[in-house]
Amino acid sequence: MAKDRFIEVYSQGVANVEKIIVDTETGVNYVLASSSLTVGCGMSVLLDADGKPIVTPIN
Numbered sequence: 001m002a003k004d005r006f007i008e009v010y011s012q013g014v015a016n017v018e019k020i021i022v023d024t025e026t027g028v029n030y031v032l033a034s035s036s037l038t039v040g041c042g043m044s045v046l047l048d049a050d051g052k053p054i055v056t057p058i059n
Helices: none
Strands: 006-012 017-021 031-034 041-046
Touching: none
Parallel strands: none
Antiparallel strands: 006 017, 017 031, 031 041
């Protein structure tokens, strides 16, 4: 069975949900935000304080 390309490593909220998703090939972290109040969703690269992408080491 193929390994999932993206995995969820953090989630918070019920109506307004924020999740952190990791790309298992590159290690790049993304933040996904969705709101059932506006029926919208957005995803962006998660950046550190210096504006560089947060990368999780991949084994």
